[in-house]
Amino acid sequence: MTAIAESIASAVIRGDASATVQLSQRALEQGLSPHDIFQGALIPAMTTVGEKMQAGEYYIPEVLLAAKAMKGASELLKPLLAQGGTHQPVGRVVLGTVKGDLHDIGKNLVATMMEGAGFEVFDLGTSVPAQRFVLAAQEQGAQIVGLSALLTTTMVNMKEVIRCLDEAGCRAEVKVIVGGAPMTQRFADEIGADGYSSNAAGAAELARKLLDLG
Ligand code: B12
The missing domain is CATH 3.40.50.280 (Cobalamin-binding domain)
Structure with missing residues (x-):
């Protein structure tokens, strides 16, 4: 994981939505693609959150905060991902x-x-x-x-x-x-x-x- 991807993942894991969105924006500016940010930071972070829930380290409130952070970043990245697609739906x-x-x-x-x-x-x-x-x-x-x-x-x-x-x-x-x-x-x-x-x-x-x- 790159340093910026690690920071994004850590922001999701601690449920900090504004940091997640800001860092995702910075990652885009650094040249990471929306796909890289999903695959390299956001999805692995939610996997970690799931593991923490399973281990009894996290409960539903922590999970909801992480989910909210993930959603914030998704809203930023989603339109950019869609731009990569063709105009006529396949x-x-x-x-x-x-x-x-x-x-x-x-x-x-x-x-x-x-x-x-x-x-x-x-x-x-x-x-x-x-x-x-x-x-x-x-x-x-x-x-x-x-x-x-x-x-x-x-x-x-x-x-x-x-x-x-x-x-x-x-x-x-x-x-x-x-x-x-x-x-x-x-x-x-x-x-x-x-x-x-x-x-x-x-x-x-x-x-x-x-x-x-x-
Ligand atoms: C976040 C979460 C919640 C959040 C959901 C928030 C939300 N808006 O979604 C909240 C806190 C609300 C919640 C509630 C509950 N949860 Co919950 N939750 C989770 C958790 C921690 C993470 C799930 C997640 O978002 N993962 C991240 C995403 C990215 O991964 P994913 O969903 O697997 O999706 C990926 C793939 O599976 C695939 N995929 C998904 N869908 C599809 C569809 C298609 C067509 C394809 C091809 C692929 C695909 O692609 C995705 C991206 O790569 C899991 C733990 C876990 N390890 O899964 C428990 C978990 C699923 N929850 C669990 C439970 C028990 C509950 C509750 C019953 C708890 C309770 N006592 O109230 C309630 C159920 C409410 C309900 N009726 O649904 C259990 C289920 C156990 C079981 N054997 O059934 C788990 C496994 C936790 C655990 N170990 O106990 N939960």
């Missing part, structure tokens, strides 16, 4: 966190990376009922439906979305991709998803691959 994506699950940091990163890769993203938010995914996919003529889940108890709701797409007769028109910390390729295969990625940059690559965009 495809349409309906994205959301499945019912019962309120985690959205990873999902928002996936949206940002997809937009950066040239997709038009319809973000349905968190705790999205299965039918809403189906309706949105039909209304928007989406080629990709992206599902996020961070709780082991909500992973099963991904299967429900696939079932509803089937029932509505539009399963063949969309590729379903899944992700989130508890997810595995094996689980994705079991529920009949078309693809899985463990990270946001990989999600965009996967979507391009599934649509034969190279």
